[in-house]
Structures are given as structure tokens and as C-alpha cells.
Amino acid sequence: MIRRIPTLLLPFFAAALLGSTPAIAQDAKTKAAAAAPAPAAAPAAAPAPAGDVNRFNRLLKPANQRNLPPTQDGIHDPTGEGTSALMPPLSAFESLPRSNAGNRVNWVKALEDKAINPRWDRLDPNAAPVVMDLNIVREVKGSMPDVVYPHKQHTMWLDCSNCHPAIFIPQKGANQISMAAILLGQKCGVCHGKVAFPVSECRICHSKKKDGPIARSASSQQ
Amino acid sequence: MKQFPWATSVRRGLAALFFAVMAVALWAPIDSRAEYGDVVINNYADAAGMRPAIFPHWFHRIRFRCKVCHADLGFQFKAGGNEITMLKIIDGQFCGACHNGEIAWSVENCDLCHSGKPNTPTQVHESTIQKLAIPVGGKK
Numbered sequence: 001m002i003r004r005i006p007t008l009l010l011p012f013f014a015a016a017l018l019g020s021t022p023a024i025a026q027d028a029k030t031k032a033a034a035a036a037p038a039p040a041a042a043p044a045a046a047p048a049p050a051g052d053v054n055r056f057n058r059l060l061k062p063a064n065q066r067n068l069p070p071t072q073d074g075i076h077d078p079t080g081e082g083t084s085a086l087m088p089p090l091s092a093f094e095s096l097p098r099s100n101a102g103n104r105v106n107w108v109k110a111l112e113d114k115a116i117n118p119r120w121d122r123l124d125p126n127a128a129p130v131v132m133d134l135n136i137v138r139e140v141k142g143s144m145p146d147v148v149y150p151h152k153q154h155t156m157w158l159d160c161s162n163c164h165p166a167i168f169i170p171q172k173g174a175n176q177i178s179m180a181a182i183l184l185g186q187k188c189g190v191c192h193g194k195v196a197f198p199v200s201e202c203r204i205c206h207s208k209k210k211d212g213p214i215a216r217s218a219s220s221q222q
Numbered sequence: 223m224k225q226f227p228w229a230t231s232v233r234r235g236l237a238a239l240f241f242a243v244m245a246v247a248l249w250a251p252i253d254s255r256a257e258y259g260d261v262v263i264n265n266y267a268d269a270a271g272m273r274p275a276i277f278p279h280w281f282h283r284i285r286f287r288c289k290v291c292h293a294d295l296g297f298q299f300k301a302g303g304n305e306i307t308m309l310k311i312i313d314g315q316f317c318g319a320c321h322n323g324e325i326a327w328s329v330e331n332c333d334l335c336h337s338g339k340p341n342t343p344t345q346v347h348e349s350t351i352q353k354l355a356i357p358v359g360g361k362k
Binding site for chain 1: 257258259260262273276278279280281283284285286287288289290292293294295299319320325331332333334335336337338339340342346347349350351354
């Protein structure tokens with residue numbers, strides 16, 4: 001019996017080493033007869049053979065395919081002399097707060113929590129931005145909550161001239177914004193959907209409950 | 223050992239399982255996509271026989287805020303919209319404002335920027351518009 005225990009633990013060691021539950025699960029299914037403990041892991045994650053059209057979330061990138069190192073990321077040339085010298089993104093992201101979209105880093109929180117300290121000036125490490133704390137509420141058509149645009153988080157990263165007046169005319173009611181325009185990379189879409197969080201994160205912007213029959217209580221959020 | 227006649231076959235099975243797990247883990251699909259916000263710049267590179275340049279936004283935004291490049295250095299918010307050439311970089315414009323051997327490594331490290339797969343079109347990688355509208359060179 002004593003000899004049996006380490007043998008039975010082997011699959012778990014393998015699982016811990018690889019940290020890849022889908023692969024384990026997939027394998028456990030095919031080799032279920034071989035080991036008693038392995039099938040327990042099978043229901044935990046969906047098996048993902050590449051050719052399976054009925055695979056769960058077929059078009060989504062599985063967790064183990066995010067933030068890949070340059071040699072595997074699909075646009076870098078793995079045969080390039082410099083590619084292997086480049087920093088793998090995950091090594092930088094480990095200490096940063098995570099989010100659910102984009103490259104899965106909550107950049108605003110990272111800056112607020114001082115997890116990163118990017119320079120405001122190319123040469124002066126002590127230069128600080130002039131942060132403007134002004135929320136703009138945009139009432140939207142339809143049943144979505146109204147949009148609250150916070151200048152604060154934006155002026156921590158950007159200069160006024162980045163957005164005004166070329167992208168947004170600094171005047172109330174002068175800017176026609178639609179989700180279609182944003183999806184096409186205009187207005188908010190100049191950054192959101194490219195380097196800032198994409199439109200899939202509806203409620204980060206659409207965050208102010210409407211007054212009226214839809215809203216359960218008067219909006220408290222500003 | 224005699225009381226467990228099935229021990230050998232179990233061990234053999236486990237070894238097979240282990241190797242199969244390794245095989246599946248190492249056979250990671252390589253055709254996946256790069257980091258959100260990576261910009262491929264291929265205005266002139268392919269024609270000049272160089273790999274396209276790749277700008278990793280994530281790496282730079284850890285070190286500099288958007289304003290430094292997009293306001294002070296004059297980078298437009300558009301992939302490939304800046305007409306960057308090596309001449310301008312060596313002259314201290316665009317990337318050359320920092321990549322001059324003082325703030326960051328200088329231009330002789332060709333392969334660190336020119337690291338893209340040949341013929342990759344200019345793009346903001348993984349951007350919404352790329353996913354919705356523009357097929358990426360037909361290979362995905």
C-alpha cells in the first residue's frame with residue numbers, strides 16, 4: 001500500500017507542473033482506464049481538441065493562450081534574432097491588477113495603486129500630470145444607463161490636446177457619439193478597443209442609472 | 223509485490239498518461255494572436271527587406287504615460303499614420319527621441335523592433351476594429 005500512494009499521486013504532480021487543466025482533462029478522458037484519480041479532474045474543464053466544432057466557447061481565447069511570450073504570439077517572427085530577447089508580457093503583468101478584457105491588466109488601477117509609475121515627461125522622472133477631476137454625464141437613448149465620462153482617470157494618462165479639439169469638441173452637446181462610431185475606431189474608439197478597455201466592458205462607462213421608471217432608485221453615482 | 227499483481231500495469235499506464243499529458247501540453251497551437259495593443263508598423267519595412275517593426279504598447283505604458291509620445295513627440299493615434307523612417311529616428315524624432323542610447327537602447331539593435339513576421343500588415347493587434355472588420359492578411 002505504501003508503494004502505491006506515490007504512484008497514484010503522479011498525475012497530480014504532472015498537473016501541478018504543467019498548470020494546464022484542459023490538457024489534463026482532455027487526456028484524462030482518453031486514458032481514463034489507466035488511472036483511477038485522473039477522471040475526477042475530467043469534469044473540471046472542457047476538453048478542447050482543435051477540430052471540435054462544438055467546443056465550448058470555440059472563438060474565445062482560452063486562459064493559457066493569453067499574454068503569450070513574443071516567440072509564440074503570432075506576429076513576432078520566432079526566427080528573428082531579437083525576438084527571444086524581448087520581454088514576455090506575463091512577466092510584467094504578474095504584479096499588476098487584472099481585468100477581464102484587453103490584455104487583462106487594469107491599467108487605471110495599476111496607476112492609482114502605484115503598481116506602475118510611468119513618467120509624465122520624457123526626461124524628468126518627477127514631473128506630475130495636472131489631473132482634472134470633472135465628470136461629464138452623457139444621457140443615452142435606450143435603456144442603457146447613462147455614460148459617466150471621468151476626466152480624472154484620463155488626465156492621469158493624457159494631455160488635454162490629445163483629445164481636444166480634434167476628437168472631442170470641448171463644448172456641451174457638440175459631440176455626436178455612437179457605439180457604431182466607437183466600434184469603427186472613432187471618438188472613444190480611438191483608444192478604447194485598441195489599447196484601453198474595449199466596448200465589451202459596457203458598464204464601466206454606462207454606469208449611471210437613469211432617473212425614471214427604469215431606475216429603482218435615484219442615481220447616487222456621479 | 224506479490225499481493226499487487228496489477229501494480230506493473232498501473233505504473234505502465236501512468237507513465238503513458240504522463241507522456242501523453244506532456245505531449246498535449248507541448249503541442250500548444252502557435253497560430254494564436256499577440257498582445258492587445260501591439261502595433262505592427264509595416265509602411266516601408268517589407269519593401270526594404272526588413273521584418274516589420276512591432277511596437278509593444280504594454281511595455282511602454284508601464285514606463286511612460288500616453289501623453290509623452292502622443293502629445294510631446296507627436297505620434298498620431300493611428301497605426302502606420304506617422305510615416306516613421308529610420309532617417310527620422312536617427313534624427314531624434316519619433317522613436318529616436320528615446321531610442322538614442324541615453325533613455326533607451328539605440329538604433330543598432332535592429333532586431334528588437336524589426337521582429338515581426340514578414341508580410342504582416344500594419345495594424346493595432348487584437349483591436350476591436352480588426353476583429354470586426356478587417357481580416358488580418360487572411361491568416362488566422
